Amino acid sequence: MSANSIVFYLLALLIIGGGFMAVTSRKIFRSAVYLLFSLIGIAGLYFWMHYEFLAAVQIIVYVGGIVVLIIFSIFLTQTSSLDMPRPNLSRRLFAGLAVLCGFLLTSTLLLQHTFIPSLEPEGDTSVSAIGMKMLSVGEGGYALPFEVVSILLLAAMIGCIVIAIKAPGDK
Amino acid sequence: MGFLGEYIRTVYKSVASLLKGMKMTGYYFTHHKEIITQEYPDNRDTLILPERFRGEVVMPHTESNEHRCTGCTACELACPNGTIKIITKFEVSPEGKKKKAIDTFIYHLELCTMCNLCIVACPTDAIKMAQSFEHSVYKRADLTKVLNKPGSKLMEGVE
Amino acid sequence: MFSIEKISGVVHTWLASHLPARIALLSEFVIVGILMISLFAFLGLVLVFMERKVSAYMQIRLGPNRVGPKGIFQTLADTLKLILKEGLRPTGADKFLFNLAPYIVMMVAMLLMAPIPFARNVQIWDVNIGVLYISAISSISVIGILMAGWSSNNKYSLLGAMRSGAQIVSYELSAGLAILSIVILTGSLRVSDIVASQATGWWIFKGHIPALISFVIFIIAVTAETNRAPFDLAEAESELTAGFHTEYSGMQFALFFLAEYVNIFIVTAIGATLFLGGWMPFHIGGWEAFNHIMDFIPSSIWFFGKTFFLIFIIMWFRWTFPRLRIDQLLNLEWRYLLPIGLFNLLLMTVIGILGWHF
Incomplete structure (x- = not known):
């Protein structure tokens, strides 16, 4: 086994192990970590x-x-040092069912896809190339989604300001 | 534009005041002569204490072992926390007159707050504040001191 | 002449000729790792001593002067004391997270060392997203602080961690904008490109007043990000005893302490690289003789000299200014630094497009 694949398996273990622990931990802060x-x-x-x-x-x-953000909301809302209550049976059943469906969907997709073994990244991954692509209006450009997302973010920002702003004369 | 002018003025003022503070600390950083720390045990010989530093109460004696204390207990009465205790005796003078004099002048250093009231109260300037400050001892009893030396007498002419 | 580049080249060729390729690479990793850890230890010792001396002179004191000549072994003695101390853990603390937090903070500091150019061609990892990598990794350190604050099961720790989190998250924006304004001028995120672009003069001189403004914003923002006075309300001694590391003792506390000083070194090194030319000697366009003399000073000395100059400025801040209140802190960021930074970025873009910089 080459060093490359060892690193891959270690990372995979970190991702899967972390995800598994996140959903099984009884302490909400630990889940976040x-x-x-x-x-x-x-x-x-x-x-x-x-x-x-x-x-x-x-x-x-x-x-x-x-x-x-998650950690902050835990700090501000939950009594985060206590164990969370165990969910009831029907909830666990449905959650398990959802996980199974998701797993089946992903694995069928993975099995149907033909992978090209390659160690080099696909396409040009330099920042300037990504930036050009992001604002290009030509073939394969992402100008429209980029602008749509920026409008969404602008709306969110204005919303925040409207919520946070003091009304005139309001002390 | 009024808002913008105010904004820029605030920024300018705060930056100026911050720089003023930094100038001060920068001056101290570059001028090591200003350092006020005393390297105490090393400079014991050359140590100069401030004039008004009060270390402990002492009773000065002359070379012929005479002091100025008449035993009037004014200092004992003046002391706010009972630091001084004067035991008096009656001395018989050569002419056969009985005269009040001190037997022992007891001074409790461990109780003293160096308030200087006894020195102010003394009508004959018999006691004064010394500048010694190395008072640490191994036993608490060592802090109880007798200020008049053994065999000392009242100075002539002090009433 | 002395040069880290040549030494590393000699070591590399020796290892490559005496060992099989894979083992040579592995041993180079080990050597670099050991060098980094020793740099950490060295920085911890030197910076703590420097801080104590600087603070002493600024407050008209003498500072440590008993251990060794002029007290230079004081921090060594302190470290020995910390190593020998017992690491205590309060009851009710989350054992796993409590023990993990100092290592996370330390690991983030170690990862941040990777793209820093210490001298000419001496850099662990010249990643093509250099500056972005630094902003990304430095945002992980807040997690370590929040973890330490929560797992200590102590109100002071939690409050300190919350304050620290709010502070780091908000000041990251200003630091990012200041970094971006230099990226606009260089047109590259790669650290080596940024240094190379300053061969004719450092950006702080070449970029006119906007560069100076972003430099000031950067210094203020990183002072806040490293939780140092006047922005040290995360560990405000008079209110929160020691903030997020109240419950830590022994070596775990030492790791937090070390990470604080290493973080200062890292952010000032980044500042020196972006604004003051990194290892690039002081050059004035056209003055060939002068430039040639400046080239004789080794590049590592230039780098460390600039970095330590910035560290001194940050220490100067600490021992001059009083601590900010939380509302003043947020006011400074959101009402002053961020709008000024955004406007400055716009100005910088105009300068960059029109090519008004030298």
Whole structure:
């Protein structure tokens, strides 16, 4: 086994193990931390595949953003040091069913897809190439989705300001 | 535009005041002569204490073993926490007159707060504050001191 | 002449000629790892001592002066004490997370060392997203702090961690904008490209006033990100005893302490690389003789000199300014640094497009 595949299996273990622990842990804060490990593992996988930009974005968005947000909401809302109550049977049953369906769907997709074995990243992964593609209106450009997302973010931002702003004369 | 002008003025003012503070600390950083720390045990010989530093109460004696204390107990009465205890005796003078004098002047250093009230109260300037400060001893009893030396007498002419 | 590049080249050729390729690579990894860890230890010792001396002189004191000549072995003695101390864990603490947190903080610091150019051609990993990598990885360290604060089962720790989290998340924006303004001028995220673009002059001089403004914003933002005074309300001694590391003792505390100083080194090294040219000597376009003399000073000395200069400035801040209140802290970020940073970025883009920089 080459060093490359050893690294891959270690990362896979981190992702799957982290994900499994995140859903089975009884402490909500620990769940968040295991989720963090899982997400860091995915970022590591991107680094392993030489998609550095994607890996960095993964870390900034998911680790630095989402997980911190989750942890903050846990701190502010939950009595986070107590164990969570055990879910009742019907809930567990449906959750298991959903997981099974998801697993079957993913595995059929994986089995039907033909993988091309390659160690080099697909296409140009330099930041400038990604940036060009993001704003290009030509073939394979992402200008429209980019603008749609920016409108969505602008709307969210204005919403935040409207919620947070003080009404005039309101002390 | 009023808002923007105010904004820029605030930024300018705060930056200026921050730089002023940094100038001060920067001055101290570059001027090592300003350092006020004393390297105490090393400079024991050259140590200069401030004039008004009060270390302990002492009773000065002259070379002929005379002090100025008449045993009036004004200091004992003035002391707020019972640091001084004066035991008096009656001395018979050569002319056969009985005269009040001190037997022992007991001073409890462990109780003293160096408030200086006894020195102010003393009508004959018999006691004063010394600048010694190395008071640590192994036993608490060592802090109870007798200020008048054995065999000392009242100075002539002090009433 | 002394140069890290040549030494590493000699070691590399020796290893490659005496060992099989795979083992040579592996041993190079080990050597680099050991060098990094020793750099960590060295930085911890030197920076703590420097901080104590700087603070002493700024407060008209003498500072440590008993252990060794001028007290230079003081931090060594402190480290020995910390190693020998017992690591205590409060009852009710989450054992796993409590033990993990200092290592996360430390690992983040180690990962951040990778793209820093210590000298000419001396860099562990010249990743093509360099600056973005730094912003990404540094955002993980907040998790370690939150973890430490929560798992200690102590209100002070939790409050400190919350404050620290809010602070790091908000000041990351300003630091990011300041970094971006330099990326606009260089047109590359790769650290080696950014250094190479400053061969004719450092960006702080070449980029006019906007570069100076982003430099100031960067310094303020990283001071806040490393939780140092005047932004140290995460560990405000007078209110929260020690913030998120209240319950830590012994070596675990030492790791937090070390990580704080290593983080200062890293952020100032990044600042030196972006604004002051990294290992690039001080060059003035056209003055050939002057440039040639400057080239004689080894590049590692340039790098460490600039970095330590910035560290000194950050220490100067710490021993001059009083601590900010939480509302003042957030006001500073959201009402001053961020709008100014955004406007500055716009200005910088105009300068970059029109080619007004030198």
